[in-house]
Amino acid sequence: MDFSAVIVAAGSGLRAGPGESKTWRRLGGKPVLRWSVEAFAAAGARQIAVVISPDRLEFAPAVLEGLSGWTLVPGGVTRAQSVRSGLAALHLGEAVLIHDAARPFVGAAHIERLIAALANAEGALPALPVADTLKRGDGLVSETVSREGLWRAQTPQAFRRAALDSALASWPAHEEPTDDAVMVERVGGRVVLTPGDPMLMKLTYPEDFAMAERLAGGQRLMRIGQGVDAHRFGPGDSVWLCGVEVAHSQGMIGHSDADCGLHALTDAVLGAIGAADIGAHFPPSDPQWKGAASHQFLSHAMGLVAARGGRVINVDVTLICERPKIGPHREAMRARIAEIMDLPVDRISVKATTTEGMGFTGRQEGLMAQAVVTVETPS
Structure with missing residues (x-):
């Protein structure tokens, strides 16, 4: 029939x-x-x-x-x-x-x-x-x-x-x-x-x-993504780090808000799913991103993960600088990242270290961030 x-x-x-x-x-x-x-x-x-x-x-x-x-x-x-x-x-x-x-x-x-x-x-x-x-x-x-x-x-x-x-x-x-x-x-x-x-x-x-x-029986893959970002100090009285504005004697130079933490984290998420880097999605030559808040970049990367049926498992961000001090702002940064990524706070790590006076961060010419994420996706 x-x-x-x-x-x-x-x-x-x-x-x-x-x-x-x-x-x-x-x-x-x-x-x-x-x-x-x-x-x-x-x-x-x-x-x-x-x-x-x-x-x-x-x-x-x-x-x-x-x-x-x-x-x-x-x-x-x-x-x-x-x-x-x-x-x-x-x-x-x-x-x-x-x-x-x-x-x-x-x-x-x-x-x-x-x-x-x-x-x-x-x-x-x-x-x-x-x-x-x-x-x-x-x-x-x-x-x-x-x-x-x-x-x-x-x-x-x-x-x-x-x-x-x-x-x-x-x-x-x-x-x-x-x-x-x-x-x-x-x-x-x-x-x-x-x-x-x-x-x-x-x-x-x-x-x-x-x-x-x-x-569904589909094999799930665990993927690791890594991101690195650095910016110079410049005129200003605050810097954006991991979505939090931190008072400082200088600002950061960048096309967007120069948030090293969120930039490194965005690249880590994109890297985990093989989706190029932040510059490919948000070119610095495009005037619409001038001064843009970096949480938009991270939200975009999270959307790409969701579109593939994936999810972020955990996040680890390391900020490398002599100044400003990160400790007083650490929990606010974790909370803000958790909010942007829609994750429990206990899956978010924010750490800080210095280079003991060595290199451009040691000379306080700028700061640097590294991020690692674990992402689970269908095979």
Whole structure:
């Protein structure tokens, strides 16, 4: 039986926590949405309607680059409206599978079982028996509910196209279905259960992503990046170091705010992911960076790490100078770096040393910074 698919990815995913919507976050080095589209394309779907938020229509083609057979469809306010829009874009296939993009580990075996089950049914869905004891109550338990005969429904859910279209046409417009199968059930259609799979987990909460990353099976690499920066002293009454303004008898000479600490740290982050250096991203010849605050450079580097599905593990910065004294400002510097990089303070180290009067720092002609970072990324 030939089939097409609707992949629903138009939700906001607010429960997944701050940051990018869950459909567009990276998992195992690629966006969550791409996992499902790849699976249905590999399983032989004749058409794939990818239903997404209208504000993502321009962004999605880059995410799905290299895959074929998909069509982008703007989603509706509710999931049911999004499913209807997706179905309207399909005109091939005796069967249709409807899948939540937030379940990225769908595979060919799941799809094959569902298609086979439609030989004697109008609908089929994977389901797992409820294993936990069920309680009803609101803060206080009022009842223990029998789990006998109860199942956890998953997606994809498969239907004979004619049966689903008929069920949709009779469904009350004011009522929101809890899933797609319930519409076929209500009109008397036969819906069967196929073996569910814990791998068909749904990404809902922040902790789900940590588990999914492990299940993705992608090897994670630990990368080390190093950065070095130096600037001369010049006219002024303060210097910027690690995002903190420190009073001093001189200022620093530089195109931006000449923050050696953040410059070295930015280069370390860029180096860890092989993304050139700070000058390549923010050329000193570009007037827009004249006097710029260096936290912008570090935030940019952190964005590049996140775009690759990576994360910074820890940071170690060493400031080399005779003056100003770093000790009184160390904790403020750690706190500021932690804020910029969105890391716990205990992962940030700021140290200081001198060269015992030797070299340009010893002669107090300028100061220098070195930084080392550890970054974890997908292989």
